[in-house]
Structures are given as C-alpha cells and as structure tokens.
Amino acid sequence: MWEEKNQTFTRDFILLGLLHPSRYGMLFLMLILVIFMVAIMGNTVLILLIRLDTRLHTPMYFLLSHLSFMDILHISNIVPKMASNFISGQQSITFAGCGFQIFLSLLFSGAECLLLAAMSYDRYVAICHPLRYPSLMNHQISVLMAAGCWLVGTINSTIHTTYALHLPFCGTRGIDHFFCEIPAMLKLSCVDTSHYERGVYVSAMFFLLIPFSIILASYGQILCTVLHIKSVETQKKAFSTCSSHLTVVVMYYGPFIFTYVRPKSYHTPGQDKILAIFYTILTPMLNPIIYSLRNKDVLCALKKVLEKALMYRN
Template identity: 55%
Template sequence: MENNNETSTDFFLVGLFPSSRIGLFFFIFIALIFLMALFGNMSMIILILLDTHLHTPMYFLLSQLSLMDLSYISTIVPKMASNFVFGNKSISFIGCGVQSFFFMALAGAEALLLISMAYDRYVAICFPLHYAIRMSKKVCVLMITGSWIMGSINSCAHTVYALHITYCRSRTINHFFCDIPTMLTLACMDTWVYEYTVFVSTTLFLVIPFIGIAYSYGRVLLAICQMHSTEGRKKAYSTCSTHLTVVILYYVPFAYTYLRPRSLRSPIEDKVLAVFYTILTPMLNPIIYSLRNKEVMGALRRGIQRTCPV
C-alpha cells in the first residue's frame, strides 16, 4: 500500500487498471495502442516530410497534428505504464505539475489546430481560386504558432494555480494522470473560482471552436451540394467526413468531461472518457487520415517502391 499520508509532498495516482489479470489484459491492450500511435504518427510526419506531393498547407497542418498527438500520448501513457509495471504509483509534486502543463498545453493547441484544419477545407472548397493567398505558408505558420502559444498560455495559468494552492487531504488522485480538476478535489480551500475558470477556458478552447468548425462545415456542405463534378463531390465528402470524425472523437468527450459540474462527475466515468481523448484519438488520427486519403496512400506506395524496388 502506498504511503499516501499528508506529510508527503508526492501525489499518488490510482491508475486505470486494477491489479489483477483483467488489469494486465487492459494494460497490454493500452500498450499496443500506444505503440500503434507512436508508429502511425511518426510515419505520417516522415511521409509528409519526405514526399513532395504532400507539401501543401493541408498536410503541413496534418503533420503538426501528428506531432501534437505523438507528444500528447507520450505525456500520459509512459508514466501510467511505469506505475503499473513497478507498482510505484507516486509522482512528485513538480512531476505532477509538469505532466499537467504539457497535457493541457497540447490539448489546447490541438483544439485550436483543428480549427485551422477546418478553415483550410473551407477555403479549399468554397474559395478555391483564393486558396493560395488565404492559405499561404506564412498563414499556416501563424496558425500553428498561435495554437502552440495560446495552448501554452492557458496551460501555464492553470498549472501555476494548481501548484500554488494548499493540499491538506489525502494526496491520492483518483485518475491515471495529473488532471488538475481531479487534483483540486484534494485541496483544503474553496476552489469555486477555479471551477468557473475551467468552465470559461473550456468554452473558449472547445465550445466556441466546435461551433466555428460546425459553421465552416455547414458552408462546405452547401458548396459541395452545388458541385457539378461527381468525382470532386466524392473527394470533398471524403476529406470533410475524415476531419469531422476526428473533431467529434476529440471535442465531445473532452467537453462533456470538463463542462459538467463537480456534483455530476464520477472518477470512473472521467477515466473512461479520458481514455478517448488522451489515448484512442492519437492512435486513430493517423489511421483515419491515411486509410481514407488517396493522396496519403499514394505517397505511402511511392515510399515503399523507393525503399523496396521490384
């Protein structure tokens, strides 16, 4: 049993898996998902970097999404796996703050990057003649830089607050990573101000972007319906449905988790939902974008042919 008394400065993560055969099965399953996510996202980054056919704004943004997913899942899973394998569930106070910072920074940056990707599809389909101007390399760099900066600023504010309050109860966090709202249930002070801040932050980084994306794709669907080319319509539907799938898998569990009041939240439900946006989505994104994208599959075939010529 962990020494989780109040004199310790460490936190203790309950984790995701029980210490049983079922827990071992789920651990192996998550480990395989983690390896698939690493391989899939690294492959997407390398493929986009090496294949000149993919040197377009859309794939430049997609490479950043893969980089964020790669960093995102690496922030959570290795520590969770280490805790399960070695049975040491403790994490230092500073270590918890570092994990929280990177988790929130990457989550916020990815949420904003998905808006940029939606805007890219909106311009490409609704204003194809203006695409080169509206989605220039400079615009893409500004979008990506803005996503990273805004995500980091938001994360820094939340992390600094969490590290400067007093924790006077049990330091056992009923989660598999240092999720700040869960950490604050251990505080011995009223945190209603922070809970309001979480609501505002979630609205700014999830709800408003989701509304913007929904509006963009509403306009895109109208434009697709007016297309005369059947082939162009199919390609546009395929690209947009791919991006919408990613958006729904990412935004919905995230928003549902953080917009609920504390009285309606449960640790088990929070952990199950967190699996979607911290583990499953980073694994599914490269699969969704590659299997349903002819250009990516074509680049992959060219890469295989160069590597293993017949």
C-alpha cells in the same frame, strides 16, 4: 534532513490509476501498450511521408503534421508513467512530476483544439473559395496558425498549472485518475475552488465551444457548397476529405466538452477515466489511421516510399 525528506514525501501524489493488479489488468495494460506503439509509429510515419513527398507540401498537410506531432507528445506524456506505475506497483508521482504532466497535457490538448479549428478553415477556403486559396491559405499563414496554436496553448497551460499547483491540498493526496488532471485534483483541495472552476469554464469556452462552433459553421458552408457541385466525383472527394476531419473532431471534442464543461459536483472518477481514454490514448492512435486509410494522397505517398525502399534494397 529528515524533516526535508518528510515534507518532500508528503508533497507527492498518489495516482490510483486505471488498471487493477490482476491478470485482466495486465492484459489491459498490454492492449494500451500496443495502442501506444501504433500511435507512435502511425503518427511518425505520417510526419515522414508529409516531409518526403512534395505533393503533400501543402497547408493542410503541414497542419496535419503538427497534429501528429502533438499526438505523439500527448500520448507519451500519459502512457509510460501509467505503465511504469502498474509494473512497479508504485502509484506515487512527485509534486513536480504531477505539475509537469498537467502542463504538458493542457498544452497539447489546448493547442490541438485550436489546430483542428484551423484545419477546418483550411478545408472551408479550399472548397468554398478555391480560386482565392493561394492568397487566403498559403504556407506563411499556415505557419502563423500553427505557431499561434502552440503559443496560446502554452500560455493557457502555464496559467492553469501555476494556479492548480498553488491550491492547498489537505488529507489524502490520492488522485482517482491515471494521470494528473485538474478536475480530479480539484477534489483534493481543502478550499473553495468555485472561482477557479468558473475560470476553467471560461477557458473551456475559448478552447472547446468557440472552436467547435467555428468548425460547425465551416462545415455548414462546405456542405452547402458541395451540394451545389454537379460533379459526383468532386462531391465524393470533398466529402471524403471532410469526413476524416469531422470524425477526429467528434472523437476529440466530445469527451473534452463533457469533462471540462460539467461542474465539479457532477464529475465521477469512472466517467472521467473513460472519457480521458478517448482524448489521451485512443484519438492519438486513430488520427493517423483515419487520415491515411481515407486519403488517396497519403496512400499514394506511402506506396511511393515503399516502392523506393524495395528498389533500394534490391
């Protein structure tokens, strides 16, 4: 019985974390928890608005609701464990818990990368081929796109999680990160992981560079089309819609590309932690703010819901 407990203990990992047990660490934790609550509330409100307002029942907002749902799950996979470890003073995470965290993180991040590319295609069709929009981008196609993003993300996550957890880990099991992430875990392996790293590069090409190239190509065509539009008001509306999506793309893809495309030897714990903050904590909070504050349709829907709530209360 003791041997089983000892083996179970040695299979646990230690998350060295992002925060130090000090007054500043507690203040930083409070800031992260505020960001976490804003992200949960903002994305939840956005999903509810899209469901309640019939004017938002379009393919673009359907895909946006999936983006918000992914953001809720992604940040919930990271922050609660990080906060509980800091408050309790225990930095351990079980082997199964670490595997579960890797699986969910890869699932949501991979699916979101593909979803952002799908959203750029939606904007491309809406602006460059408006007359063909009902046939090229209808509800059935948007459902297939969203389902494909979830399915491909799940398959990729399952493969990488299975392989990573089967690597032998020798000596210290301290992961110099605030959550279980594959680049940080590869440093703990006592075998040559160069073959697996090449697989990570191939996966990064598929989930990062190829969708990012599609997004750039889509917006290149959109820019050419918008510049030929004579109506200034129409140009402003098109640029406003596209700039929100482009802002999210740059914030999300940039840190991911820098993290997963670099060789393992070029990774430093400090850089990886700072970059991970962007796509695990900051982006889920900023997405609903960017899409709501710069979107008249969403603001009108919010105003309509608030007015109904006030009338019902009175």
